[in-house]
Amino acid sequence: MADLFTKISQSKPSMRPAQAKIADFVLDKPEEAANSTIAELAKHVGISTASVVRFCDEIGYTSFTDFRLAVSVASEQRRAARENFSIDKDEIDPNDSLQEVIAKTVFHEVEAIQQTGAGLDLEQAEAVVAALTEARRIELFGLGSSYLATQDLRQKLHRIGFLAFDSPDNHQAITSSALMTKDDVGIVFSHSGITPESLEVLQIMNRSGARTIAVTNFPDSPIAKAADFALTTAAKETRYRSGAMSSRIAQLALVDFLFVRIMQLRLESAEVLLERTYLAVRGNRIRS
Numbered sequence: 001m002a003d004l005f006t007k008i009s010q011s012k013p014s015m016r017p018a019q020a021k022i023a024d025f026v027l028d029k030p031e032e033a034a035n036s037t038i039a040e041l042a043k044h045v046g047i048s049t050a051s052v053v054r055f056c057d058e059i060g061y062t063s064f065t066d067f068r069l070a071v072s073v074a075s076e077q078r079r080a081a082r083e084n085f086s087i088d089k090d091e092i093d094p095n096d097s098l099q100e101v102i103a104k105t106v107f108h109e110v111e112a113i114q115q116t117g118a119g120l121d122l123e124q125a126e127a128v129v130a131a132l133t134e135a136r137r138i139e140l141f142g143l144g145s146s147y148l149a150t151q152d153l154r155q156k157l158h159r160i161g162f163l164a165f166d167s168p169d170n171h172q173a174i175t176s177s178a179l180m181t182k183d184d185v186g187i188v189f190s191h192s193g194i195t196p197e198s199l200e201v202l203q204i205m206n207r208s209g210a211r212t213i214a215v216t217n218f219p220d221s222p223i224a225k226a227a228d229f230a231l232t233t234a235a236k237e238t239r240y241r242s243g244a245m246s247s248r249i250a251q252l253a254l255v256d257f258l259f260v261r262i263m264q265l266r267l268e269s270a271e272v273l274l275e276r277t278y279l280a281v282r283g284n285r286i287r288s
Contacts, residue, residue: 004074005030006115006234008059013194014220018051019058026071034072038064082107105245108236112246113253115234120257128229129261131211132157135185138164139210141173141201142189149189149215149251156259159277160270170197177201180208187213191235191247193221202226215254217247 005027012023025045026033033041041064042049052064061067082090085107092104132138138157140150150166157164167173177186186205190198193216202223205212214227217235224230233250263270 003077003115003118004059004070005078006119006236009236010218010232010234011059011220013192013218015055015058018045018047019055021045021047022052022055030071030075030078034068034075036068081111085110108246109249112233112235112250116232116250116253117257119232119234120254121231124229124231125257125261128213128231129258129265131185131213131229132162132258133262133265135211136163136183137180137185138162139173139176139180139184139186139205140164140166140189141170141177141186141198142166143170143195143197145248146189146191146198146215146251148248149255150187152252153187153255153259156255157262160263160266160273170201173201174204177204177208177210180205180210182209182211184208184210185213186210187215188223188227189215189251190221190223191217191233191251193218193223195223199223199226215251217250 008023008027012020015023022041022045025041032044036044038049038052042052045052056062056064056067059067061070078090082088085103087100087103087107090104090107092101096104138154140154142148142150147166147168154164154166165176167176180186186202188198188202188205193214199222202212202214203226206226206228212227212229214221214223214230215233216224216230217233218224219230219232224232231254233247233254235247235250
């Protein structure tokens with residue numbers, strides 16, 4: 001399972017305002033939250049105890065005592081993880097040295113990969129792999145840093161003989177998606193899950209009859225709900241855009257999970273094709 005703080009971060013966009021206030025407090029001050037009674041936490045946040053109870057239920061805990069214990073455990077695990085990277089806190093500070101910046105960036109990116117792997121729905125992932133291996137054509141779409149993940153997956157699939165395409169803009173993606181059929185698969189990458197252009201492309205893929213896959217950080221987002229399958233990454237937003245950096249790393253890790261699984265299932269034919277493509281470009285390398 002992904003850790004508690006990841007779960008809270010992923011659930012926050014769909015929370016009501018009172019629950020979102022609790023989420024912010026727990027993420028910002030986990031030790032204080034773990035040491036508070038339900039009345040104290042409600043007072044800290046400025047809401048009712050009933051709202052705290054609803055928050056715990058929404059996160060999956062039947063009692064505040066269980067939730068407080070989980071916060072304490074998650075906080076201790078986070079502290080131990082920071083110690084492994086020789087950092088006292090994971091937020092990058094304006095006065096940090098280059099060494100500290102590097103250590104904290106590595107911490108966030110390693111954590112994003114670990115949490116993405118730990119929280120991945122294996123049944124959904126296997127279904128996605130099966131859909132990709134059976135597809136006549138695969139259409140990939142993503143904007144901004146998500147486009148890097150579509151390029152990476154397209155390049156990997158092409159090298160083992162899959163007919164995969166990625167569109168550089170939403171107009172091209174719309175026209176390509178409109179020509180899809182029930183034999184095709186569409187994958188849309190969107191960290192937030194609320195990008196209008198990405199949702200539009202996914203909806204057109206659905207109307208065309210294609211099977212659709214969403215890759216997003218938020219399982220309750222519109223894009224995740226609109227797709228036939230949803231795979232969730234686990235990157236946290238932090239200062240200096242390291243959230244955007246770790247989201248890219250998490251998406252690329254998920255691409256690798258899928259590709260390695262496909263390679264495993266089609267090892268003999270895939271290895272032959274990889275060797276052929278390697279030999280095809282070998283002559284373009286500078287000889288030392």
